Amino acid sequence: MSKHAENMLNEKIDHIKQGGDAKYHAKLKEQNKLFVRDRLKLLFDDEFLVEDGLFANVMAGDLPADGVITAIGKVNGQTVCVMANDSTVKAGSWGARTVEKIIRIQETAEKMQVPLVYLVDSAGARITDQLEMFPGRRGAGRIFYNQVKLSGKIPQVCILFGPSAAGGAYIPAFCDIVIMVDKNASMYLGSPRMAEMVIGEKVSLEELGGARMHCTVSGCGDVLAANEEEAIQSARQYLSFFPANYSEKPPVAAAQPPVETAKEITAIVPENQNAPFNMHDLITALVDEGSFFEIKKLFAQELVTGLARLDGKPVGIIANQPRVKGGVLFVDSADKAARFITLCDAFQIPLLFLADVPGFMIGTAVERAGIIRHGAKMISAMAEATVPKISVIVRKAYGAGLYAMASSAFEPDAVLALPSAQIAVMGPEAAVNAVYSNKIQEIEDPQERQAFIAAKRKEYQEDIDITLLASNLIVDAIIPPSDLRMELISRFAVYQHKKQVFSERKHPVYPV
């Protein structure tokens, strides 16, 4: 073989690696976007190890790598597979080879049992190639079929840098987590132009399917990143909590004490059951410094979900947020919880519930939105989770809210109460009204009526006293607040070897 031929080949490789025309690279700069190969450099620990299909569609001449890079590299020392759209090549659109490359990297990830990261920036299908890439056995539909099959087997992470349109919008939808770059990322089935043509709606892209909308309103986005670097860094941090696949334990990091400035728990939780406080303060006081990675921070904020470390070991936290909407559970917060619990349970990440919940929301609006079936979805996910599961009753836990936060009947490994805990069907005010409403109406003298109500509330309060509940073995322990972190660390260490099969069957009939 001649040296000349080798040089020619190297030139060809370099040329393909440059992606599309210079004008499209200039456009990237205008949009504050990075070239796909620069994104991959940020994602991987080092250079990437393996790349397949570099020559895909090379005969076409103007479609380097057919607009997608499929590669294998290391993230936090762990091997991961990646597919990454190149938006300098026909706006990252999908042709037949693009689809085949994506399917093959999915098959590789499955065989190797390692995480798969999707870096999405694509205008969607090339209509001109539809016969080859859309309807067949190995057409685009197979990408989604594979995603569904891989779900819960290996972590699937999506970073959305640009559009993800029509059918392509389902790639993020089938991933475990979607990180979106603010202002640039978007997801939609029909573009604004299509919306205007077909249904007569005039709307901007940002309003219709922008990153911020999806991270705050629709819940399709999990993390809103200010720029591409931050998005890629978030993906690396997220993956640091996960094992390569469902059969392995999550990686352990060096243990850290909580941040020094964390407040004492006694100073965080107010005496008054109805007064708001910030649940983030309690999480900060419990977990290893700087380890909290919040998921769906901007969506359904009355419930906080996130990954953190306790003594270096990953844990998934589900916590009511009394600062927002009183910490009441709504349709969206139940949905958020169900999804997060399923994620942690799939990858052997223990669950910590921090309960301070007045119950599920009531009223016309939520009944019409189906709060009962969404609540059932959350309770199903929580009940089915067989990872180590601890419920801490921080303050009140009323009604079905108690059940949803992994209370005794749902096989948690322990229900721990802080001294401020209060467990009941409903709070004292509502209970006294419910039981004595006729009697209260009958008392004509206002002072006498108030005295009656106060006496009954006090009586009720004594009935739901946490010491009484501990005495009846309803909670497993009452923990001095300052000891809570150490108690959780000891218990998760004990429960880590637990073995539990939930139920023998094909699969449940899901409430939603």
Added chain:
Amino acid sequence: MTQVAANMAGTVFKVLVQPGDSIAAGQDLIVLESMKMEVPIAAESAGKVVEVKVNVGDFVNDGDIVVVLDN
């Protein structure tokens, strides 16, 4: 002008600001009572209070405007 809306149905329990007040981002403007809980409604951005649209005891629905800010 920014309109601050109630984020859930409830009764107005406290009104913490009045027209002319300068407020910081994140500051509580109104406290609702709902589901027996005190639910603060905060400003997302700093500004000056132009109008308070509710009184203590009023019932508000999710999405009802409670305060108008100039920022």
